[in-house]
Amino acid sequence: MKHPIHLETREQTGARLFSPTAGRNKDPIGKVLDEHIPQNAKVLEIASGSGEHGHHFCGLRPDVIWQPSDPDTVSRASQDDWAIERPGQILTSLSVNTMDENWWKDLTEFENIYCANMVHIAPWEAACGLAEGAKHLLNETGFVFLYGPFMEGDDTAQSNLDFDENLKARNPRWGVRKLSAVKHIFSEQGFNLTTRIVMPKENRLLIFKNS
Numbered sequence: 001m002k003h004p005i006h007l008e009t010r011e012q013t014g015a016r017l018f019s020p021t022a023g024r025n026k027d028p029i030g031k032v033l034d035e036h037i038p039q040n041a042k043v044l045e046i047a048s049g050s051g052e053h054g055h056h057f058c059g060l061r062p063d064v065i066w067q068p069s070d071p072d073t074v075s076r077a078s079q080d081d082w083a084i085e086r087p088g089q090i091l092t093s094l095s096v097n098t099m100d101e102n103w104w105k106d107l108t109e110f111e112n113i114y115c116a117n118m119v120h121i122a123p124w125e126a127a128c129g130l131a132e133g134a135k136h137l138l139n140e141t142g143f144v145f146l147y148g149p150f151m152e153g154d155d156t157a158q159s160n161l162d163f164d165e166n167l168k169a170r171n172p173r174w175g176v177r178k179l180s181a182v183k184h185i186f187s188e189q190g191f192n193l194t195t196r197i198v199m200p201k202e203n204r205l206l207i208f209k210n211s
């Protein structure tokens with residue numbers, strides 16, 4: 001990818017990337033996912049970045065099969081490097097860009113989709129494509145787990161308002177998304193927001209259920 005795709009300096013050893021943010025949030029995210037992801041689920045992760053979230057979660061939940069993905073080749077190489085420690089459980093990373101038309105067409109058999117920190121660091125169309133793909137990929141018991149900061153009207157934290165300005169200055173197509181708008185694009189594809197969990201640093205973990 002030509003444009004920046006993340007906001008931090010990541011350490012690198014061989015192909016393996018270490019994201020300071022993922023290092024901090026993988027524990028609280030893992031705890032919530034552990035409570036909600038069904039036994040033996042096959043999870044598609046969109047925008048896996050360094051690959052640390054999948055690696056951490058699969059350590060907690062050996063029953064789960066994890067499919068990482070990212071449009072960025074350097075990130076995919078890192079995801080594959082982390083996957084070496086979870087043989088057979090974390091699959092080879094796929095090139096998936098939710099802004100591509102019919103990006104889901106060669107993918108099957110996922111019960112859940114997990115996506116962290118993408119929708120504000122990508123054009124709005126990436127979120128719309130994610131919701132549309134979820135409709136095609138998930139059956140009636142499927143969940144989408146969406147993690148990140150959101151605009152929540154008068155309840156929006158000042159840190160997220162500042163972050164939104166910062167993102168837009170970097171790229172006018174980026175920005176902290178309105179929770180109401182995210183709910184709307186998912187409901188258009190048949191998903192209800194069933195759970196909104198307050199996470200550290202004014203992030204949220206949203207759970208959408210196919211209805």
Ligand SMILES: C[S@@+](CC[C@H](N)C(=O)[O-])C[C@H]1O[C@@H](n2cnc3c(N)ncnc32)[C@H](O)[C@@H]1O
Nearest residue numbers: 005006022047048049072097098116117122126
């Ligand atoms: C800030 S990183 C987040 C990585 C990881 N999920 C995390 O929370 O540590 C954003 C990621 O989104 C990916 N991305 C950006 N646009 C995308 C799109 N349209 N479809 C899928 N992934 C995308 C980037 O390549 C990058 O790896």
